Amino acid sequence: MTLFDDYLLLLLSVVMALGAVFVRDLLSGVLTLAAYSFFLALLWAGLGAVDVAFTEAVVGAGLSTVFFLVALFLTSHQEKVRKKLQVRIIALGSLGILGFLLLFGSVDLPVVGDPKSLPNKHVSSNYLRRSLEETDTPNVVTAVLADYRGFDTLGETTVIFTAGLACWMLLRRKDDSAT
């Protein structure tokens, strides 16, 4: 797999993102977003992040789209057209600064795809060298996810549990029985 054959996927996902943002009908926007998510999943798979690709396809393109659709189904589809010039100018100004900062910082980032760069060397090569021996798990991502950084994963499961409780608390109705 080489680096530069995913121009097309990048282009497609950016186009889909623009489409999701600028289409007026929210339903179309959400479906375009699902397509965006799917292209991203392909992109992750192409970049070697198969677990992330799987999760993006299942969670991003699947679950979030279902949530969006259910919410739109219960509310309205149409976006009204309005312009608030003042807010836009302030936002564009601050985003311009942020964008400059991103570019400014990116100059010193390691070259994409360099196997000797620091993020690819220091801690992560330890995982790649030791995980099979220490955890008996061929998939290094699973080993890191569930064991080396298992505490993060507990936190992550807790996040979604918190979200479940939160939705239940927010959308509970007075006419539901109390217990």
Added chain:
Amino acid sequence: MIQPHDSVIVHTLARVFTPIIQLFALYVLIHGHDSPGGGFQAGTLFAASIILPILAFGIQNSQVVLERQAIILGGIGILLYAGIGLLPLILGGEFLNYGELPIPGMEASARRHWGILGIEIGVTIAVAATAVSIFYSLSQRGKGEEN
């Protein structure tokens, strides 16, 4: 309230796909060690296999899991995960140190292997149940609010 879908094709496909999705979820869960996938993906797939019949047959006809029970089940999934982590802590080791799980006759790496499987099952239960619970919460509609 989600109404049943009219189409026969949708009904038939929902019937066919539900067990296939569940089987695939189980595969993803068990093979999380050697192939892409694991608890989260399996949990989401399980949730999909519960949400799909609801979308096809309407919420009235498929009240297999109630919202409240789904949250309890999610809690139990996390308790399974954290319980596996707590055992070594109580025995004097570190939280989540599967290498010190009291499973006799195994090397530390094998214990870790089974510990990972255990917590992946916990994650699957928690994610599946919570995702269904969120779906229920979002799709609920009160009385006198039909449109």
Added chain:
Amino acid sequence: MTSNLPGFLFVIPFFAAIIIPVVGFTNQKLCRPIALGALVFLSIVSVISLSEAVLHGPLSHEFGGWAPPIGIVWVIDGLNGLLMVAISVVSLIALVHAGPLVEKELSDRVIPFYSLSLLLIAALGGMVLTGDLFNLFVFLEIGSLASYVLVGVAGGRSLLSAFRYLILGTIGASLYLLGVGYLYAETGTLNMADLAQRLPEVIDSRAVLTGLLFIALGLAVKMGLFPLHGWLPDAYTYAPNSCTPLLTSVVTKVPLYAFVRIAFWVFGMEALNTQIPILVVLGWIGAVAAIVGAYLAIWQENFKRMLAYSSVSSMGLFMLGFSLGTETGFAGGLFYVLADTLMKAALFGVAGAAFYQCGALTVTDLARLRRNMPWVLVALLISALSMVGIPPTAGFFGKWHLVVGALEAEKYFAVVAILVSSMLTALYFFRMFQRVWAKPLLPVEPNFLETPFPIKLSLGVLTFGIIALGLGSDLVMGLIFESVIPKGF
């Protein structure tokens, strides 16, 4: 020194939070005892951890048995031990206070209220104790999700303010994560101690500077630092009264702690003084925030909104203290954080009790407390005097050390900012007292309720705490000087 205590500090509130919905659906009355019991345990364990950490050096707990930087580690030293004690004790008091209010405001949502509050406390503990940047992000998100919901659960206006809080909070968290990404790209590690060792080699890199700026921006949104405080006044004003003491006292202090930890321990004083002069900027922002927050508070009629702007002002004072670059300034800032935690819990507790019993919303309405709830008014008086900075309350000593630190650093704008903001604070609190005491005593209201015991107890303990912290300030400052000050001052 490795120890199991940090593990238990996570496990206690976490398990309680998960067990509450599982058990609570069969018997809803069990929620409150489980939550309070867990918090009592948590307070005891955190006091023990603090004393261990101060006496025998930092305690560390390697989760999963993996040594850092391979695994995740939690470390307790003087600074976060102290904050952990403050968080656990104040949240215990806040939940005691919330009891009668929850029954009234959220009677059909008792289970998720206690569960989410405990998840919030567990997440705040995690953010304070963790030694790993990404682990901090995970706990930041758990805590944020819980606090968005606790803000928005009252419906109506509170929902819209919670939605705005969510949007801004997500921007903040994303910026933080991006900053962590930049630091990871330059060093290849996420562990704070390891990062501190590896950063000096790459400190000149622009990516590191950008990473620190993004982290600072993201956390500044979360802590409500002026001018990124947009979500804060509405959220504090419209949040249900049962949630405000918990939300306002500790939730914004913890991102501040995270910033202090990353700036002073990971980057270190040397880098902040020479390569990355971020402290100068933060000092000025803090000074402006302290004055503008206090100035805006003067014009508020709504009591909770006034307190919200006073929180913006306090956040400016903390930032000012930490950015002075002297030992006394740092210690004074930390002391004032501790004092403010108690004061905000007490003030919002008073606001909740006043609304619960008299329906008092505005500053003028508080006059009705004079007849109905004189003891609550005493708590209000003492905590307000502490906010202004009248001895012997804790607020006075906090401001005193801040001023001394500013004089040591020869930063006279800081001295001016502290004094001006104190005067403005005095102005709005004395205006409040004038409204309360200037009028003749109102007649007793006929259907007036007796103040519930949990509210009296918690306000009493908080008031006592404010005075005790003031009188014992030498002790606390001694502890801070001995075991908290970062290297390089």
Added chain:
Amino acid sequence: MADIFLYRPHFVAFIILFLLGMYIMVVNPNLVKKLIGMYLMQTSIILFFIILAVKKDSTIPIILNSVTALPPEAYANPLPHVLMLTAIVVGVSTLGVSLAMVIALYRQYKTLEEDQILGKMK
């Protein structure tokens, strides 16, 4: 600085998506559009982390047995993948909570536009 645009297409895409998402979150008054922006912003950060993990001519990080194992340089970096799995789940949780808020707001005010909701509050 201009060479970034030529040699780092991923990075350019990241910046576009990040700024676009944030702009929509801040400016658009429609609540669901804000959430679409939020989704774009969160996924753009995933893109940022994943491109840190890429190694040229590498394979996926699954090591079936220690005999045929390649040196660590031959596998993609697993750590950012793990972090981003967490970030995806965090993103979907945030999305669930925010949609719950949107639905609750719609129940009360019958609109999805922020300024109309503000108008109805007064």
